[in-house]
Amino acid sequence: MTKKKQPLKEDAALESLSLLKATLESTADGILVVNTEGIIASYNQKFRNMWGIPEQVLANKEDEKAVSYVLNSLKDPQLFIAKLQELYATPESNCFDEIELKDGRIFERYSIPQKMGDKIVGRVFSFRDVTERKSMEQQLLYQATHDSLTDLPNRTLLYDRITENIKNAKRHNYIMAVALFDLNRFKGVNDGLGHEAGDLLLQLVAKRMSRTIRETDTLARLGGDEFVLVINELTDQSEVFPIIERCLSIFNKSFKIHQHSISTSASMGISMFPTHGATAQELLKYADSAMYHAKNQGGHKGYQFYGSYMTDKAVETLDLENDLHNAIQQQQFSLFYQPILDLKTELVQGAEALLRWIHPTKGIIGPDKFIPLAEETGLIVPIGAWVLNEVGRQLKEWEALELPRFFVSFNVSVQQFKDRNFLGEMEKMISSNKINPKSLEVEITETGLMSNATLFLNSLKWLESKGIALVVDDFGTGYSNLNYLNILPINKLKIDKSFIQDDSGKGHNIALSILALAKKLKLKVVAEGVETKEQLDFLKKNQCDEVQGYYFSKPIESEHFIVFVKENRILNEKHSNNNQVIA
Template identity: 40%
Template sequence: MKTAASPAFQDQGNSSVHSIPRSPRLLETLLANLDGVVYRSRDDERWTIEFVSEGCLELTGYLPEDLLLNQRLSFADLIHPDDREMVRAHVAQCVAARRRIDVEYRISRADGETRWVWARGVGIYGAGGKVEALEGFMQDVTERKEAAQALQEAERRYRSIFENAIEGVFQTTPDGTYIAVNPALARIYGYRSPEDLIVSLRDIRHQLYVEPERRNEFMRLMEERGQVSNFESRVYRRDGDIIWISENARAVCDEAGNLVCYEGTVEAITERKLYEAEMRHQATHDALTGLPNRNMLHDHLQRAINNARQKGGLTAVAFVDLDQFKFINDSLGHQVGDELLKTVAQRLQSCLRDSDMVARQGGDEFVLVLQNQTGGEAGIAEVMQRILAAVSRPWQAGDREFHITSSIGVSRYPTDGKDVETLLKSADSAMYRAKEQGRNNFQFFAPWMDSQVSNRLEMLISLRRALDQQEFKLFYQPKLSLKDGSIIGAEALIRWESPEQGMISPDRFIPFAEEAGLIVPIGEWVLRTACRQNKAWQDAGLPPVPVAVNLSPRQMNPALPDFVADVLAQSGLAAAWLELEITENVVMKDAEKTVAALHALKRLGLQISVDDFGTGYSSLSYLRRFPVDALKIDKSFVRDIARDADSAAIVKAVISLAHILNLRVIAEGVEDEEQHAFLKENGCDEVQGYYFGKPMTAADFTRRLGEEAGRLGEAR
């Protein structure tokens, strides 16, 4: 090793302390074994090295002779360029004040790697007080420095997460006071700042929880399990409003196992709870009228039958059908038709006792369940007359007045049936008899009315003829992007052009086709026709858009994926341009079979959407199991979003949560600018409805696509 002798490292005398002889070899061995570098440099511009120990190579990658007298580089050159000014200033200050040099900085090794070092040293002063040299020791502290920096970064990230988290984060004492909270929790609880919350909210059990026993339950779970998960409670905000929250928390103990505090997170779930309550309501109630739906009707009627069987008494079922509803609905539009249905629902309720029930069966059909009727048939007849009179009262639509009537069929337990289905079927048959008698009347069921089955047979024959003679037509309703208003799809909608009855809407024949099993061949015809038409549009050079086709529950079978693949192959349409719509109830009915069929369909490359979302009883979290691409918000929610806070909250929640699951959101039934603006403002992706275009023939939709192509061309 090449070194320069340094007075600082020589024997300075022969005192008893230094009586043991020192040899240069011993000194070199000691220096070589140090974990670092001992050095002596001149106090010049380049800090010229006069001595450097063997540790130089390991630390810097340079041999000692490379630095001695600046043969290859100087000590100043070794320091990282960004740190040189700082180091020189520090050394100058220490030398001037005769203080020990103590500084950390970076060096650039011979291999280009940057390392952190810790340098300690002193100035060597001559007799006149002038600095003659600098001597010191330099050690690699890269690992410690990086560990410290990593700790600082981790603390910074933790603080950032804590301060910027969407969820509330807290620490509380076991006796119920807050130690630390983040800004999100303060916002959730309505406080100006975390400090304001900590100072003001001193008793969690009584100040926060609406039901203080929930805090007791929280504490019980903590004692038993040491944690709580998804702990839902109602709590007070500072302004007194009540909200729902969900907590996840754990007990924190010290090394001795003593409880120190509780810490966890809080999520505001009020919108979700409202949505779940609405979903439960939708499972048993009609979205339009608020009346019980078929599910609740069947349960209530079964209880009424059980009660009559045990205690006696007369129970009657009345099937009410509006006589002129189709005319009003088709002439004035669905919005007016919906208002009429809500009015009729209110009038029917006004005619019944609290123990009776009125339910909406579907369309313009209502079912009444009358329990413990006194006076026999005469008493029932009196109620029916009251209903006929109430329904037929004048009804105002805009500046026009209408008189709508109803036809009612009545069945009785146990005379006309001993179970739910038989009683409903008998009342339905009696209702058809009332229509045959000129409408605006009621009829009690009689056994001979079962001959009306022949009328249904005629409908069956007509539907089969319609398939054979191509009486069905497909109409197409455009779907628009809320981002730029462009047409991005269409929904194929079936119509029946009967030679005898003219254009028949699907509301009239689809339910019967479902019941009779004809919906499968009809659905297959719709799919083939829609795919061929879409391919024809593409071949004509029109902008390609996906066409959506509704699937019936009866079509959801194991053979469906192969059939769809055959239709695509025969039409030549790429799967990407086909979208299949299934209803929410289909998804939830047989989850295991449905998910298998949907996965098989997705492997073809097509899109799948859930239609009429919100009218059944499912949840977005449950839908994560299904390979769907989009949700269609049912028009019953869209209708009132600009006027009804509950509908608006539900729609917002569906849009937000669907986007979390990476699902597109389509709103149907958009009929005015208020609805359009609300949906656009809240991030809905697509819309369809009369406001943008009614269902139209293939020829009209062809022209619409042509206009779209021209608009896009001009935009370019």
């Protein structure tokens, strides 16, 4: 009986050992077991392959020799030895860490004591190759902290860098600058050459600027065409100037994109730590305020340091934006009309509808104060829709009074033309008010028209088909490429008032060129801003078609415009009768 049981026990032990060995070999981890005497008790083939240890090194089962063999492959062999010594000195401890190899691989190491009952008899090491996983993690981290277009740090990493630089500045009594800048007229590149060209421009700016900044500084992209430069480890604000001017000098040379040479510039705002702010959020906010101040100021310098008055201006702008929302809801707008006269007869031919905001506490606000804000916020679209409907209502009302037929011109913004509902609203306004489309003139600025010419072509042809005239406003102040005058269905050019009111003579020379050009192209010309008899005589002499300005009338409300039209007719009839009597 005893003899029979003995083989059974041996078979069971062999089966258990075979199962253990199969388990060790099937695992994805490299396994090493070392006893308390430093002798290798067991290992699997995965362990040997991972570490590249020859079989003969492991054959003598000395852990020390195996350790000596792998040291040359480690990035930090001293740290590896120190950790092993710590583990062997504290047999009951567990360990989980990472080991970096010189060839770029990364192993996770997990080690626990080997026990038989309560007694520690050795140590088990498990090694896992996590190189691929770590690479993926690093890629994901890079993507999460860097801009995909320019490879620059993004907003997330920028905030971290500024925060760390603030800590460093506090420790070493440094000051720091945060400079936020964007590209001037970048939208024109996107609209004119396409977004691919815009993206290439941003990449070129990032590369040029990256080569210009110091190694200790950070250049990041916030989004769009906005970038941030963090200048750290400064001892005095005066050190900022040469750095900023060197950075902005990258715009002195044009950027080559496809077949185009693009010249651009930047507007930059600068805030200082600790003078202007103590956090990343504050410094960026104040740099942003300074940047918009630099943009509004214009000039060759291109940058502005933050001042508290800028925040006051920003608050004022924010209040104005809120009021503008209310103005739309509460219909606080009104149209004033400036008469447009035929220069030969001096009879009223039409009027330009000019928008005014009747603010409940600030009184009448001119368009120059709120239209730029409306365009920036997108509110220009609902405001423009209100203007359109009000023009239609007013024309219907005037026709009921049996006034002489005349046209009303009104400004349409680029954003309105881009709005898919614009032509439908125009059609609805015409049909609902039963007005003649020929009594409408649409004005769009030369810059707005030229930068979106192909985009607007279908809309402009629709206007032409309805008999609605197209007037190029502020002509002569925008693009010098005049090919669009032959391509687009334009009826009239409006000479900017700056050329009419220029006493130096240069403005009048430009006006003469415009008049000559219009005559060749068989386009009508209207001159705005006529304020003196000398200006009027100059335009009469050079055969301008129509005029408007304070010499005849300032923009006036509807009821006063009706009176002006009637008086204008009476005066002209008297003048005509007097001429007949004299004759």
